[in-house]
């Protein structure tokens with residue numbers, strides 16, 4: 001690989017729990033959540049151009065190229081850095097969209113870090129995370145790349161060391177819009193704040209689950225199915241559900257018992273993002 005091309009992972013995340021503790025005047029919700037990465041995700045290929053053209057060479061169904069978070073991240077970095085360079089970008093999409101596993105946000109973060117390197121723009125992780133929050137509440141955790149306890153709207157991050165179990169992730173065939181769940185009148189918005197120590201002792205829940213399972217019977221049914229084999233949880237605002245296992249073999253065994261029509265994968269939980277591991281390898 002030479003200095004004009006770069007291929008990097010854009011991993012998924014899980015919200016190990018998600019509490020909604022309030023609502024801000026601008027409508028955004030105050031959250032408490034724990035983010036952990038998965039060793040599984042999309043891959044982005046960047047090719048530096050010496051003219052100022054930015055091109056996304058991969059079509060994502062239902063998303064205009066100019067609205068794709070990859071292009072939005074690239075434009076934002078170019079504006080912020082004043083770079084005159086361009087890029088051709090190719091996306092290998094494997095993450096289900098609208099699944100609560102952060103694929104779009106992760107693609108955006110990988111673009112910020114990848115082009116920062118390729119264009120030699122020299123922004124710090126802190127500066128890249130500030131750009132990222134303008135694209136989505138989940139982008140900063142992917143930029144910083146450490147499993148984290150998150151508060152605020154998800155941008156106040158404290159790195160944490162967690163167990164790294166294997167996860168079985170199941171993606172019911174429906175696309176949940178985050179905005180739609182957060183605007184539902186029935187959503188619980190007044191959970192009392194907890195501490196990390198309290199979470200470690202008693203666990204936590206996902207406050208979005210009752211609204212999501214009411215609106216999406218398919219997710220409710222999949223939750224019932226997965227609960228037969230493990231303690232099933234939902235990530236973010238859904239649709240993906242997951243269970244934790246001590247090793248890959250146990251997770252695979254349960255996966256083999258699920259209907260073949262149900263999309264699923266097994267991946268390792270990671271406290272350091274595979275994106276940051278890949279960048280370190282190149283350094």
Ligand SMILES: C[C@@](CO)(OP(=O)(O)O)[C@H](O)COP(=O)(O)OP(=O)(O)OC[C@H]1O[C@@H](n2ccc(N)nc2=O)[C@H](O)[C@@H]1O
Nearest residue numbers: 027028029100101102136137138153154178179182236237
């Ligand atoms: C709920 C979480 C938990 O990780 O994940 P997802 O299920 O989307 O992955 C996130 O906070 C989502 O982050 P992200 O997907 O980046 O959301 P954004 O694009 O910033 O916001 C989409 C919409 O959700 C609502 N929203 C989002 C975050 C938040 N803290 N409060 C909100 O009310 C707003 O209506 C906003 O317009």
Ligand SMILES: Nc1ncnc2c1ncn2[C@@H]1O[C@H](COP(=O)(O)OP(=O)(O)O)[C@@H](O)[C@H]1O
Nearest residue numbers: 068069070097098099100101102103104105107
């Ligand atoms: N590169 C991208 N990958 C996925 N979704 C994208 C991307 N760019 C824009 N989007 C839009 O963002 C929405 C949320 O995507 P995604 O991050 O996959 O879900 P979630 O926030 O539930 O984890 C998609 O439905 C799509 O309209």
